[in-house]
Amino acid sequence: xxxxxxxxxxxxxxxxxxxxxxxxxxxxxxxxxxxxxxxxxxxxxxxxxxxxxxxxxxxxxxxxxxxxxxxxxxxxxxxxxxxxxxxxxxxxxxxxxxxxxxxxxxxxxxxxxxxxxxxxxxxxxxxxxxxxxxxxxxxxxxxxxxxxxxxxxxxxxxxxxxxxxxxxxxxxxxxxxxxxxxxxxxxxxxxxxxxxxxxxxxxxxxxxxxxxxxxxxxxxxxxxxxxxxxxxxxxxxxxxxxxxxxxxxxxxxxxxxxxxxxxxxxxxxxxxxxxxxxxxxxxxxxxxxxxxxxxxxxxxxxxxxxxxxxxxxxxxxxxxxxxxxxxxxxxxxxxxxxxxxxxxxxxxxxxxxxxxxxxxxxxxxxxxxxxxxxxxxxxxxxxxxxxxxxxxxxxxxxxxxxxxxxxxxxxxxxxxxxxxxxxxxxxxxxxxxxxxxxxxxxxxxxxxxxxxxxxxxxxxxxxxxxxxxxxxxxxxxxxxxxxxxxxxxxxxxxxxxxxxxxxxxxxxxxxxxxxxxxxxxxxxxxxxxxxxxxxxxxxxxxxxxxxxxxxxxxxxxxxxxxxxxxxxxxxxxxxxxxxxxxxxxxxxxxxxxxxxxxxxxxxxxxxxxxxxxxxxxxxxxxxxxxxxxxxxxxxxxxxx
Numbered sequence: 001x002x003x004x005x006x007x008x009x010x011x012x013x014x015x016x017x018x019x020x021x022x023x024x025x026x027x028x029x030x031x032x033x034x035x036x037x038x039x040x041x042x043x044x045x046x047x048x049x050x051x052x053x054x055x056x057x058x059x060x061x062x063x064x065x066x067x068x069x070x071x072x073x074x075x076x077x078x079x080x081x082x083x084x085x086x087x088x089x090x091x092x093x094x095x096x097x098x099x100x101x102x103x104x105x106x107x108x109x110x111x112x113x114x115x116x117x118x119x120x121x122x123x124x125x126x127x128x129x130x131x132x133x134x135x136x137x138x139x140x141x142x143x144x145x146x147x148x149x150x151x152x153x154x155x156x157x158x159x160x161x162x163x164x165x166x167x168x169x170x171x172x173x174x175x176x177x178x179x180x181x182x183x184x185x186x187x188x189x190x191x192x193x194x195x196x197x198x199x200x201x202x203x204x205x206x207x208x209x210x211x212x213x214x215x216x217x218x219x220x221x222x223x224x225x226x227x228x229x230x231x232x233x234x235x236x237x238x239x240x241x242x243x244x245x246x247x248x249x250x251x252x253x254x255x256x257x258x259x260x261x262x263x264x265x266x267x268x269x270x271x272x273x274x275x276x277x278x279x280x281x282x283x284x285x286x287x288x289x290x291x292x293x294x295x296x297x298x299x300x301x302x303x304x305x306x307x308x309x310x311x312x313x314x315x316x317x318x319x320x321x322x323x324x325x326x327x328x329x330x331x332x333x334x335x336x337x338x339x340x341x342x343x344x345x346x347x348x349x350x351x352x353x354x355x356x357x358x359x360x361x362x363x364x365x366x367x368x369x370x371x372x373x374x375x376x377x378x379x380x381x382x383x384x385x386x387x388x389x390x391x392x393x394x395x396x397x398x399x400x401x402x403x404x405x406x407x408x409x410x411x412x413x414x415x416x417x418x419x420x421x422x423x424x425x426x427x428x429x430x431x432x433x434x435x436x437x438x439x440x441x442x443x444x445x446x447x448x449x450x451x452x453x454x455x456x457x458x459x460x461x462x463x464x465x466x467x468x469x470x471x472x473x474x475x476x477x478x479x480x481x482x483x484x485x486x487x488x489x490x491x492x493x494x495x496x497x498x499x500x501x502x503x504x505x506x507x508x509x510x511x512x513x514x515x516x517x518x519x520x521x522x523x524x525x526x527x528x529x530x531x532x533x534x535x536x537x538x539x540x541x542x543x544x545x546x547x548x549x550x551x552x553x554x555x556x557x558x559x560x561x562x563x564x565x566x567x568x569x570x571x572x573x574x575x576x577x578x579x580x581x582x583x584x585x586x587x588x589x590x591x592x593x594x595x596x597x598x599x600x601x602x603x604x605x606x607x608x609x610x611x612x613x614x615x616x617x618x619x620x621x622x623x624x625x626x627x628x629x630x631x632x633x634x635x636x637x638x639x640x
Contacts, residue, residue: 030189049171054103065089065093072086112155230293236352247303249356257272280338343376363375407425411624420476454483477508478509479511562590567601569599
């Protein structure tokens with residue numbers, strides 16, 4: 001693109017050089033032609049035209065001289081009058097003939113003209129002498145003299161006509177040459193004018209293209225290239241223009257968008273984002289909203305109304321309905337929704353930075369509520385957000401400060417009622433108090449801290465398993481929960497292998513618990529990864545079985561050893577209930593697939609006996625034992 005632009009720029013420079021060179025060439029051509037015309041017309045003005053005048057004046061004087069002789073012969077004028085006219089005509093004829101002789105000194109007819117002129121000039125005195133003789137014999141010679149005068153006069157006129165013709169021909173030649181020069185200049189001017197017109201059109205096109213390019217650049221500088229929506233910078237500038245007007249900022253995030261990208265690829269995600277942006281824009285603009293794309297799947301909508309206005313509520317309802325409609329792309333049908341958080345100016349923030357912060361806190365609350373909803377900002381949300389930030393900051397230092405603890409919940413075998421193992425459960429002791437896992441585990445998942453925490457849990461479980469393997473004759477398996485982010489991390493298999501190697505524990509002492517949701521994401525990779533873990537000697541279990549969306553077609557392909565029934569089916573377990581039917585089905589399914597089955601959340605003897613009667617292999621829960629510290633878990637081992 002830059003090469004094309006550079007070539008285009010040089011083409012413009014070349015055109016300008018050609019136009020300038022053509023203008024200079026035209027200037028010199030016109031100057032040269034003008035000099036040629038000037039050099040050819042100067043003799044015309046100084047010689048040819050005066051020559052024509054001199055010839056005409058000489059001919060007029062000649063005719064007057066002839067007329068005077070004829071009048072004198074027929075006695076229409078007297079001698080005194082004749083003498084006066086003849087002298088005057090002779091003088092004019094002589095004066096004009098001097099000019100003619102000077103102008104035509106190189107002409108071929110000059111000698112004949114001179115001889116005839118001299119003869120005519122001598123006829124005046126001769127006629128006067130003959131007419132002075134009053135005898136009748138003088139009339140005849142006088143008549144002959146006049147006849148000769150007329151002949152010579154006609155001869156002179158003929159010679160003058162030839163001279164005039166020659167002079168006029170040279171005048172015409174000069175005129176033709178001048179016309180040719182003018183035509184040449186005219187042609188050059190026309191050619192230059194056409195060239196200038198073409199150059200002007202090209203430059204106009206260039207200017208138009210430049211303006212279009214500048215407009216495109218200006219649009220690109222203010223809009224997101226994928227969706228065409230105004231971007232974050234435009235959003236911030238727009239907020240500054242509304243400092244004195246009430247408005248509401250709504251921040252939205254498309255729910256589960258990253259799942260679409262992860263499952264169908266970025267190209268599909270881009271198409272989906274374009275369609276979603278188009279829907280959001282149409283829905284928002286129907287109620288006077290302005291839409292901006294901030295980043296990824298995040299958008300901002302600016303409404304010129306208060307948050308409690310009826311039109312605002314209708315706008316949000318319309319937007320949610322638009323987003324809930326399925327998106328169809330070929331054979332794919334995608335259902336989505338949007339989490340939204342709003343903050344009203346100036347009630348929820350007099351400064352726009354504060355307003356956006358509060359709107360973001362409301363958006364986070366909408367996401368925590370499960371998405372597909374709108375949350376209006378309140379002070380409690382900001383307090384909660386600040387607490388979450390503080391908690392996250394402290395959680396990042398929990399490992400290095402040795403604030404994490406591993407507790408172990410015993411697991412009982414129902415065949416002999418003996419201890420078979422433990423489930424490792426992480427705890428966080430901050431400032432001497434235990435923080436509930438429900439408070440920090442979701443935060444660790446969201447922030448990505450669950451990966452280093454999970455690595456620490458696995459390493460600590462391996463270390464404790466090694467200690468117990470040396471202290472007790474029996475084998476106790478320690479179950480370790482693996483989070484989704486930890487399992488799908490590219491280095492998960494390498495980290496597990498390194499941890500096993502560093503602790504020098506027999507891998508069969510460690511059981512990895514993986515939820516249904518984990519194994520059903522990227523099934524083929526999961527199957528391959530489970531096989532690699534199984535080859536290393538680890539025991540594998542599917543945790544919370546029955547709460548996800550496992551496909552039985554895939555379940556038989558997974559390299560697993562155990563199914564763990566979720567406590568939600570055990571909590572209200574009683575005979576002939578739906579929970580009982582599900583639990584029995586899972587137990588039978590597991591056994592038919594060659595898997596052992598463990599039930600968690602067992603809190604009563606009745607629940608344990610029902611599970612024993614249905615063939616469940618193991619149980620875990622408060623009835624058998626609560627989570628214990630490492631020391632108390634060791635004591636529990638020796639007591640049982």
